[in-house]
Amino acid sequence: MVTAVTFPTIALSETGFARADDKENSIIIEVEGNPYERKKEIETYHPFVEVVQVYDTILTGLALKGDLDKLQDIKTKSFVKKTYPVRNYQVNSRDEDNINKSIPFIKKQAKGVLPGDQNYTGKGVKVGIIDTGIDYTHPDLQKNYKGGYDLVDLDDDPMETLPEQGSPTLHGTHVAGIIGANGKMKGVAPEADLYSYRALGPGGMGTSIQVIAAIEKAVKDGMDIINLSLGNTVNGPDWPTSIAVNRAVDHGVSVVIANGNAGPDQWTVGSPATATKVISVGASTPPITIPYLDDSFTNKKIPLTPLMGSVPWQFEKDQPIVYGGIGAKPLTDARNKIVLYKRGEIPFAEKARRAQQAGAAGVIIFNNEKGPLQGSVADGKAAVTIPVVSVTKRDGEWILDNMVNKNNWLDTSYTTVKDKMAQFSSRGPVTVNWRIKPEIVAPGAAILSTVPDGYRELQGTSMAAPHVAGALALVKEAHPDWSPQKLKGALLTTALPLEEKEGQLYDPIEQGMGRMQPARAIETSTILYQPLISLGNVTKLQDTKTYAFKVENLSNKKKEFYFDMPKQKQGMRWVLPQSITVPPGDKKTIEVKLTVDSNRMEEGIHQGWLTLKERDKTYQLPYLFLIKGGDYPKAMGFDFSLEALSDDMYQYSLYLPEGAEKVTVDLYDPQTFQYKRTLLEMDDQQVGLIEGTMEERKVGKGGQYLAVVSITTSNDKTYTYPSNIVIEQ
Incomplete structure (x- = not known):
């Protein structure tokens, strides 16, 4: 189960459930045993329930349609492990005209540098987009759209959610345009070839099981590449x-996933970008123009961050400023x-509309807490036609003190x-296995692409991931026999x-190996496999960590590789091979060792770069290790909701990266913070996902609550970790 998400422009949620007043419902069930035998059993003994899909690759289950009372009968069968809702979603999107600059920027890097005339276009490569659907009637997508499946409505029409169906969506169409407009x-x-798998319904919401079912359908349909610009916390x-995405890679499919939009803090990458075999993508900037407020007298320069949906800030003259509280x-x-x-x-x-109605030329919003401020002025109501930007709390207070209160003008x-x-x-990094994520970055800021009825700029790692998926299609066309591992390595x-x-x-945890260069990937004669050096958690006073990765020589001549010795750092001693010779067409394993004296180092994340050289080429290899774990979250993803097809049974889930001696969930009034009651108490919990159910009589009064999860470690x-929940009754 997946809680409400803060990723790109998309979220997963399992707070939706079938209501008693919905006559016909759609659900996905996980089953024990052979799913085809279960299908026959349902069709024989439940003729009014339609089995619309069988899952047997990534998931063992069935998609069903029928009246609520008929589906409730199915739920009681002994072979049914779980039921999942596929209706009633919540909105959780964040969106923001010129020619898109990111695509020519990433494709021109090797022009005039690498041999050959690269005219690869991804022809013949099948790319599955698991998202909100695609507006396949868009003139820029009609040529390449080849089909797909709708895991929300359980049919063959994966169109975006239309206004008459609920909160309309556009995200999947935007992603599709980046990949293959x-x-x-x-x-x-x-x-x-573009295929759409609609796993997220109205408002861009869905369930983990819909996403897993979409992955399975894409694998069985023979996709070469799958893009998931979605995730959770x-x-x-x-x-x-x-x-599930790791299993898709095992089936020979390259999987590209957005790393998330919860930066710049550490430990913010969320599933499924945390998977080990996929390509997790962070967001960098294409060439963009950034406005700054200048004060020549104090040499102050304040960067302005446009809110999503805002028109550009393009003032050429000094501007007077007033304070609007x-x-x-x-x-x-x-x-x-x-x-x-x-x-x-x-x-x-x-705020922006009130300023606009008062005749203002523009708006600056400063944060009320530490850190950058991101937001949107696109709320589906009257358009904001003046520029709206944000600044930090510190910069906003400086503007108030030095510009507004002194009647100075802004330049x-x-x-x-x-x-x-x-x-x-x-x-x-990722908890538990301490992997470096993202592994690569691509443009994800101010990206213009297709949306229903036109084009729009959006930003997020949701936009960065399809750049990588499209690049993989180019490399796959150039090298159709390369495996997902080889494509990723290139x-x-x-x-x-x-x-x-x-x-x-x-830092490595910000960019992984760096910004992709697809033209160089196509022409490379060297491939490093798993070159992000994750050395794990050091818990002893002295410990030696070893990491091995492979290098492949694709040329017809032998290659020599060697490391530059890194600068000495207190508490660290590297043992690196002096040289590595790789014959033509061969692979070699390279092993690096690090001895750590943790008594001489601070707790937390330690990261940096090793330099591997090959004649005139240099490879920067990121490394990371931890001293005694560091300050990572000890609980994540708490979710509490009515169980699917139930009016009196609740389900909950919680993820524990290191287990817990005790877990307590207390409920408070979200306005007064007055303690109400204890919802859950659990002892001796193991690492990983905790799931369970509760009867309504044990849950107590419904309503909105601040749920405080308390974790006591060994x-x-x-x-403690607070989150807002709604107990529906």
């Missing part, structure tokens, strides 16, 4: 969707001025940047490590 706009692989390698009061002196708002209470779009300057990490891009080996500032690379430390 072939019209006015050209995607990364404009001749790839659970940072663990063994969540059900993570296991949180936006609760009417503006009386805002005409042709910039309005400065503080975040709080009033939605961003509503704007502009800087063009590229290959910088997006603040929103989720960071690793992209990782040839990635460009990005610099935060001159001479200093971004060393008697206690950690």
Whole structure:
């Protein structure tokens, strides 16, 4: 089960359930035994229930349609392990005109550098898009759309959710355009075959089981590549969707997954991007112009972050500024001025409209807490036609003190940047196995692509992942016999490590191997397999960690590889091979060792880069290890909801990266924080997913609550994690 998600522009949820007033329902059930035998049994003894799909590859189960009372009879059968709802979803999307700059940017990198004329277009490569559906009537997608399946309505029409069906969606169409648009706009692989698997319904919501069923359908339909621009908040390698995508790779399918939009904090990558065999993608910037507020007297320069859905900030002259508080009061002196708002209470779009109605030229919103502020002014209501940007709390307070209160005017300057990490891009590592994620990055900021009835800019790792999926299609066309492991290795080996500032690379958990370069991947004569060096958790005073990876020589000449000795760091001693000779067409295993004296090092994440060289080529290999685990979350993904097809039984789930001596869930009033009651108490819980059910009489009164999950670990430390839940009755 998956809780509400903070990823890209998409979320998974299992808070939806079939209501008693819905006559016909659709559900997916997991079954014990042979699913085809179960299908025959249902068709024989339950003739009014339709079996619309059988799952036997990634999932063992059936998709069913029928009246509620008939489906409730099925649920009581002994062979039914679980039932999952596929209706009633919640909205949880975050969206934001010029020609898309990201695709030509990533495709031109090797022009004039590498031999040959690369005209690969992804022709003949099948790409499955597991998302909100695709508007296959869009003129830029009609040529390449080849079919798919709808796991929400359980039919062969995976169209986006239309307004008359609920909260409309556009996300899957945007993803599809990045991968393979072939019209006015050209995607990364404009001749790839596009297939849509609609796993997320109205508002971009769905369940883990729908996603798993979509993965299975895509695998059985023979996809070469699957793109999932979706995820959840659970940072663990063994969540059900993570296991499912690994199995898809085992079946010979390359799987590309968005890393998440919960950055810049560590430990924010969520499942299924936490899976070990997939390609997890973070977001970097294509060439974009960033506006700054300048004050020449104090040499102050404040970066402005456009809110999604905003028109560009394009002021050439100094601008007067007024303060609008949180936006609760009417503006009386805002005409042709910039309005400065503080975040709080009033939605961003509503603040902007109030300024717009008062004749303001633009809006700046500053955060009310530490860190960057991201948001949207696209709320489906009246359009905001003035530019709206955000700044940090510190910068906003500086503007209030030095500009507004002193009647100074604002001047704007502009800087063009590229290959910088997006603040929103989720960071690793993964709990439990301590893997480095993301593994690669691609443009994900201000990406223009197809949407129903036109084009729109969106941003997120949701937009970065399809750049990689499209690039994989190009490499697959060039090398049709390459395995998913080899395709992934080619992209990782040839990635460009990005610099935060001159001479200093971004950390491994921010960028993995760096920004992809598909043209170089196509031409590479060297492939490194699993080159992200994850050395694990050091719990002893002194410990030696070993990591092995493979290098393949695709050329017809032998290759020599060697390491530059890294700079000595306190508490660390590397043992690296002096040289490695790889014959033509052969593979060799490279082993590196690190001895750690944890007594001389701080607890937490330690990361950096090893330099591997091959004649005139250099490969930067990221490494990571932890001292005594570090400050990672000890509980994630708490979910509590009515069980599917039930009015009196509740289900709950929780993920524990290291287990717990005791787990307690207490309920509080979300407004007054008054303690109400204890919902759950559990002892001696193991690592991984905890699931269970509760009867309504034990749950107590329904309503909205602040649920505080308390975790007591084996060393008697206690950690608390709040989340909002709704108990429906």
